[in-house]
Amino acid sequence: MKVVLVDDERIALDHMRTLIPWEDIGYEIAAAATNGRSALRLCEEHRPQIMVVDIRMPVMDGLELIQAVAERGWGVKFIVMSAYEDFNYARQAISLGCVSSYLVKHEVDREKLVRELAKAKHAWELDERQRQLARSEQLKEAFLRGGRASREPFGRPPLCALFLQADAPFAPIPTAAEPQDAGGTIGWTEACRQMAEQSGWARIGEFSHGAGRLVALFEQHDRGAPLQRDAFRAFASALQRKLCDLHSRTISLYYAFECADGAHLPEAMRKAEYAARHAVFAGRGALACADDLPLPSAATAMDVHGRSRWLDESASCLKQDDFVGFETAVTKLFDDLARPVWDLPGLYEAVGALSVLYRDRLAAAGLPEADPLDPRVAGPLYDAAAIRERLIQAFGALREQGTAALRRLSPKLLQALRFLHAHFQDDIGIEDVAQASGISVRYVHDLFKRELCRTFLDYLTEYRVKQAKLILMREDAKMTEVSARVGYRSPQHFSQVFKRLTGMLPHQFRAEERAR
Known part of the structure; x- marks a missing residue:
């Protein structure tokens, strides 16, 4: 003192x-x-x-x-x-x-x-406890309110906003819900206080930003000296090790400096939080300055056509049984998603499109529905490189199960299945599939019975229930939302169908999956 x-x-x-x-x-x-x-x-x-x-x-x-x-x-x-x-x-x-x-x-x-x-x-x-509470509330208000702060209540530059985030596995479906295993931040504030006392940076305040996330603000002790970037990184690294030891899990830290005007601090806080949103590119246990990361800005134009081209090329290679070409196309696609800036929407789009392609290949082979990124198969995924490798491995394993099986279904049935997979959440019937495929309703019925050994309605119901399972395992969505997202207007009807196929109600399935 x-x-x-x-x-x-x-x-x-x-x-x-x-x-x-x-x-x-x-x-x-x-x-x-x-x-x-x-x-x-x-x-x-x-x-x-x-x-x-x-x-x-x-x-x-x-x-x-x-x-x-x-x-x-x-x-x-x-x-x-x-x-x-x-x-x-x-x-x-x-x-x-x-x-x-x-x-x-x-x-x-x-x-x-x-x-x-x-x-x-x-x-x-x-x-000081009261001041800390007041400052933390001011910080939270400035962060959530957005824009330039009306005054400078947080100290004088150099300042540094630090965003701490417990690492959580990548979820293929983007959601605003908190990660299921994000955990709490017990001990984080005290660790920040203790570690800051031993560094050249003073802790000003902090606030929780959801499960497993904390925003903290620090000011440089010697404000007349040049920005002590290395000193802050050394402090953040020591803090990261302490928190990882405390919780026996990995925690990522992202930070951003404000050296000119304390009124711009909310922008630095949001920049650090924005970097944390792109954690799948930074990788597990990241320690990074947001100012140095290839983060996209509002004006960044993403190459949507380029993504579509690589996805089409991937599908074409699979159709021609050119697995080397497929692997090259997917690798190129993921490289482009990380350079020159991190394209998070593009990553979700690519994962979604490749997952649909994978399910189409399964359906064409007469194999049961599966998720190529199912964490129960080979563990959770935390970074884009691991996601890429898992997708390539999944397609490789499917290929090894037999090219002949993939070619067993007729082109017209494959066309019908693609339409069904793209529109299963809508109020569709066999007539819609027949029209989209350019064949008669009777012919669609015969194709499903002859090649898949089930009726159109049976296949549609099974597919909807499989999609519902994925949502129930990944999200905390209410049953009314789940039923609507898989094509059922009535939650009660959805629950009856789900129980008939699985032997349990949707909420029972969710509880059992999370207990594993």
Whole structure:
């Protein structure tokens, strides 16, 4: 805890320095001054928690100093030192509310000073908790409100916004819901406080931003020095190791600096949060400065046609049984999604399209429905490279099951299945599939019976239930939403169909899957 000594008599200052073993009992004499004006400058530079101040001084006396510091809201606690005849004068200082105690100079001994310092420290800690809560609320409001802050309540640059996020597996379906295994942030705030005390950065405040996420703000101790990027990274790295050990899981940290104007701080906070949204590109256990990442801006034009071209090429290679070409096309597609900027919507689109292509191949082979990224098969996925490899492996394994089986279905049935898979959530019937395929309803019926050994309605129902299972396993969506998303207007009807095919109700299936 930092202390600044202020007295116009140098003998008195030397006496205070030697009266007690300051560092041994947890205090650091950050500076000393012989008048209030110098003390005010030192207070702004060092931001002490306690100041021991004489009342009568030249240039700026103790009362004026206390008033000036109080007006700036620095939260300093004062121990006032004076003589008997100055008590009425000192009482004015006490009325300001930031004076912890008043001591008569010639009565101060070692025990009394230690006791009064402890009293001031306790008072500062109580006030600091309240200030932390207030600052955290201001931070959260600025972050959620967006735009430029109307004033500068968060300290002076250099500032750094830090976004901490527990790593969660990639979910192929983007959702605003919290990751199921994100966990809490118990101990994160205390770890930030402890680690910051050992670095060149001071913690200003923090707030929770959903399950397993925390936004924290820090200011550089030495604001007159150049930006200490390396020092902050070293602090963030040590904090990351401490949190990972604390929770026995990986946690990623993203940060952004604000060096010019504290009013722009909300932009830095949102930049760090935006980087965390692209965690699938950064990888598990990332420690990265958002300013250095290839994040897309609002003006970035994504190559939608390029994505479509690589996806079409992938499908064409599979159709020609050119697996080397398929692997090359998928690798190129994922490389383009990461350069020159991270294309998160494109990644979701690519995963969705390749998953549909995979299911089409399964259906063509007469194999049961499956998700190529099912975490229960080979574990969860955390980064784009692992997703790419898993997709390539899934298609490779399917190919090994027999090219002949993939070619067993007729082109017209494959066309019908593609339409069904794309529109299963709509109110479709066999007539719609027949029209889309350019054949008669009777012929569609015969194709399903002859080649898939089931009726059109049976296949459609099974497919809808399989899609419902995926939603139930990945999301916390309500049953009305689940039923609507798989083509059922009535949740009750959906529940009856689901139970008939699976032997359990949808909510029972979800509970059983999450208990595994």
